[in-house]
Each structure stands twice: as C-alpha cells, then as structure tokens.
Amino acid sequence: MPSAVSQPQLPALPVTFRPNRTRAVLLTVGTAMFVVVSAVGFLLEGLGPGERITFVFTGALFFGVLLLLSRPKVVADEGGVTVVNLTTKRRLAWAEILKVNLRPGDAWVFLDLSDGTSLPALGIQPGVAKEKAIRDARALRDLVEAHGTHEN
Numbered sequence: 001m002p003s004a005v006s007q008p009q010l011p012a013l014p015v016t017f018r019p020n021r022t023r024a025v026l027l028t029v030g031t032a033m034f035v036v037v038s039a040v041g042f043l044l045e046g047l048g049p050g051e052r053i054t055f056v057f058t059g060a061l062f063f064g065v066l067l068l069l070s071r072p073k074v075v076a077d078e079g080g081v082t083v084v085n086l087t088t089k090r091r092l093a094w095a096e097i098l099k100v101n102l103r104p105g106d107a108w109v110f111l112d113l114s115d116g117t118s119l120p121a122l123g124i125q126p127g128v129a130k131e132k133a134i135r136d137a138r139a140l141r142d143l144v145e146a147h148g149t150h151e152n
Helices: 020-044 049-067 131-146
Strands: 015-017 072-078 080-084 088-095 097-101 107-111 119-121
Touching: 015 131, 020 049, 072 131, 080 131, 097 131, 107 131
Parallel strands: none
Antiparallel strands: 015 072, 072 080, 080 088, 097 107, 107 119
C-alpha cells in the first residue's frame, strides 16, 4: 500500500537565509586586512600623519567592500519575504513570488515575480556550501507554496 505524501516540514517564521560560511570568511579577511594595512601604516618609518591616515583609510575601504559583500540575506516572515542584496533591499508579499529557482550553475537563487520580472536573491548561494543552499532554496520554495496565492 503506497504511503501518503507528507507535507514538507516548514521552517518556523521568521527565518533568515544567508551564506554563513562565505560571510564568516569575508568578515574575517576584512578584519585581518584592516588590521594589517593599518599596522603597516604605523610601523613604516618616515611616514607623515597624512600618509598614516591614508593606510588606515585604505584598510577601512577594503573592510567596507568585504562587509558589503557579506550583506546579502533573505528573511521570510508571516507577511512575506525581504531580499537584501549588495546595495538593495526589497520587500515582497508572499503572493508576489511565483517561483523559487536554483538551477545547476546558478550563482544564487532567482525569484520569479508576479510582475513578470525575476529578482536575484543573493542570500541563498551555493558557492561554498552547496548542500545548505539547496536546502535553503527548497525551504523557501515550500514557504512560498504554503503562504503564496498564485491566482493570475
């Protein structure tokens, strides 16, 4: 006798999806770069105050870029989904999301939207942790199917 198809276990809301390993690496490297570049600026003899400040500023600039790269996340709650990418943040109602895509070779998840566009969601990316990204994409897909109303 075939068993009944069980509903997927949905994550408790709110839930945040983000590439934690990538984020940890970026923030660690950014901190190390800031410390090393600043230390070099203070340890080099013969530099004036302006040149030392330039070293610190350069280290801070490197850290800022890596901090920006570590920003992406996808937050799902009862009201919908918030997609935070490098420089943008977009709030979507559940009904606006038609499909969650993570195809082989994709660098991150894409959300097909009811307005006919596609939104990249950089918070789920298979780069360093492929299996986690696949699990996260499936969980987001299951949430969209459970909460969305796709009446067009």
